[in-house]
Amino acid sequence: MEDLHASEKGKSTSVTAISDPRPNMEEEIHRRAYEQYEQRGREDGHDLDDWLRAEAEVTRIAVKAIVAA
Numbered sequence: 001m002e003d004l005h006a007s008e009k010g011k012s013t014s015v016t017a018i019s020d021p022r023p024n025m026e027e028e029i030h031r032r033a034y035e036q037y038e039q040r041g042r043e044d045g046h047d048l049d050d051w052l053r054a055e056a057e058v059t060r061i062a063v064k065a066i067v068a069a
Helices: 002-008 025-039 047-068
Strands: none
Touching: 025 047
């Protein structure tokens, strides 16, 4: 393992930060998940499914916004 660290020594890496075009993404996910819950007639037991579906929708929209920028 020391050899790996020695070979990596001196190398610099840079990471470009992408500013989040949707700073309230978690709120958007929460809102969308709740909308799905209501659309289903407020049937309990699907909270994780609702959250994951909402997260996929919101992040897909955010990625499109980043690509379009």
